[in-house]
Ligand SMILES: Nc1ncnc2c1ncn2[C@@H]1O[C@H](COP(=O)(O)OP(=O)(O)O)[C@@H](O)[C@H]1O
């Protein structure tokens with residue numbers, strides 16, 4: 569029986585890498601899949617991983633209809649066994665409904681990958697609908713880490729190096745962006761709530777050498 573699986577987490581936790589690995593493994597066993605993505609950092613119609621692999625994919629737009637995409641391919645004699653759907657947070661709720669219909673009525677596995685919440689800790693529309701509809705939700709095993717060493721659970725946006733909590737929901741960017749542009753950093757919830765990024769934490773807490781204290785005395789991780 570086909571399934572709708574949602575692999576979710578923060579930015580930079582390995583979702584696109586897993587998407588490419590899953591595609592490789594299914595493809596290697598003779599299954600026929602189609603890759604979709606939306607607003608990948610590498611540009612339109614690309615699915616890229618920070619580990620260096622980047623492949624062609626179909627760019628999802630507001631008018632993309634997943635039901636029609638699968639039916640059209642099958643009408644032309646192509647077997648569609650599974651869909652890889654990266655950056656699924658950017659899909660519309662209606663498109664996630666189409667994905668569920670593709671699973672249930674057309675027996676196609678759908679593997680969706682995306683960040684759950686935005687820089688304000690609010691659910692993206694696509695992720696919200698996936699949480700509502702998915703047969704299973706998987707949190708990736710490789711933990712993204714906050715600067716304090718705790719598991720990173722939230723995404724912070726920085727503008728000119730300063731964390732912001734207002735702005736457009738969608739701004740394509742990376743976790744290693746230049747300080748003078750829009751960038752992102754993954755944080756634990758506590759440090760997201762305190763708006764304490766690695767840069768502001770360093771500024772607030774001078775180095776142990778400066779203070780003449782032992783590393784264990786550094787209170788940054790308890791902030
Ligand atoms: N130079 C590197 N060496 C080893 N692993 C790396 C390197 N750069 C990135 N990674 C791994 O890649 C992960 C990010 O993968 P990616 O698929 O691009 O993430 P996501 O799609 O979730 O944003 C990082 O969490 C890290 O584990």
Ligand SMILES: Cc1cn([C@H]2C[C@H](O)[C@@H](COP(=O)(O)O)O2)c(=O)[nH]c1=O
Pocket residue numbers: 578579580583584607608609682683685686687688723724725737738739740741742752
């Ligand atoms: C938190 C947040 C992120 N984005 C963008 C930034 C990136 O382009 C993608 C996430 O890609 P990744 O492969 O998971 O790193 O989403 C955004 O537009 N708005 C946000 O609030």
